[in-house]
Amino acid sequence: xxxxxxxxxxxxxxxxxxxxxxxxxxxxxxxxxxxxxxxxxxxxxxxxxxxxxxxxxxxxxxxxxxxxxxxxxxxxxxxxxxxxxxxxxxxxxxxxxxxxxxxxxxxxxxxxxxxxxxxxxxxxxxxxxxxxxxxxxxxxxxxxxxxxxxxxxxxxxxxxxxxxxxxxxxxxxxxxxxxxxxxxxxxxxxxxxxxxxxxxxxx
Numbered sequence: 001x002x003x004x005x006x007x008x009x010x011x012x013x014x015x016x017x018x019x020x021x022x023x024x025x026x027x028x029x030x031x032x033x034x035x036x037x038x039x040x041x042x043x044x045x046x047x048x049x050x051x052x053x054x055x056x057x058x059x060x061x062x063x064x065x066x067x068x069x070x071x072x073x074x075x076x077x078x079x080x081x082x083x084x085x086x087x088x089x090x091x092x093x094x095x096x097x098x099x100x101x102x103x104x105x106x107x108x109x110x111x112x113x114x115x116x117x118x119x120x121x122x123x124x125x126x127x128x129x130x131x132x133x134x135x136x137x138x139x140x141x142x143x144x145x146x147x148x149x150x151x152x153x154x155x156x157x158x159x160x161x162x163x164x165x166x167x168x169x170x171x172x173x174x175x176x177x178x179x180x181x182x183x184x185x186x187x188x189x190x191x192x193x194x195x196x197x198x199x200x201x202x203x
Contacts, residue, residue, distance in 0.1 A: 002048055013032075014027070014050070015049070020039065020046060021035060021048075021068065036068035039068050040068045048066065070098060072188065077092035077202060078093045080093070086153070087145060087147035087148060088154065089143060090201070091142070092144065093141050094141075094189075096140050104138070104176075105135065107135045108133075108176070109135055111172055112130070116170075117169065123168065126149070128144065128172070132175075146167075153197055156198045163194075163201055168194075173187055173189075173190050174188055175188065
């Protein structure tokens, strides 16, 4: 939202926007709202200008610039493997990048899973539970873990350089932006979420 202030009574207003955006409220008022129609192809490629008119004289405001950012990809991940009761918790940490390859912060995230699952050894481990939330600053953390079950998972002594035997694979889709609802927003990565005896991994 942008506002034109300090003008005398009787002033009329007209707003001009260029780039991947449009005015959706307040075209002929002192306060205007614009909405992006697509992601920017370059930084500051959306411009906004107000033309003031009073007693037949026109005057243009300074031009404001904006960037429409949308999540596009993830970098990483880096892993942390932690003991968790009678099992483990693995944290996979990603950075979220927009379409211009700049990092984004505090973005809603979600995930979905396909129904396919490949078991490498007989097991009764449960399927991953859906998760979602808001990225912690610039970092999206995906949590994988297993507690109990048969065969029993193992506490990792430290970040394992060589993961233990695979238990199962599951296809995961990571979503970023728009909503906290799983599966809403921009699909940024599809991976195999792999569960080992002593850690989780994305492949």
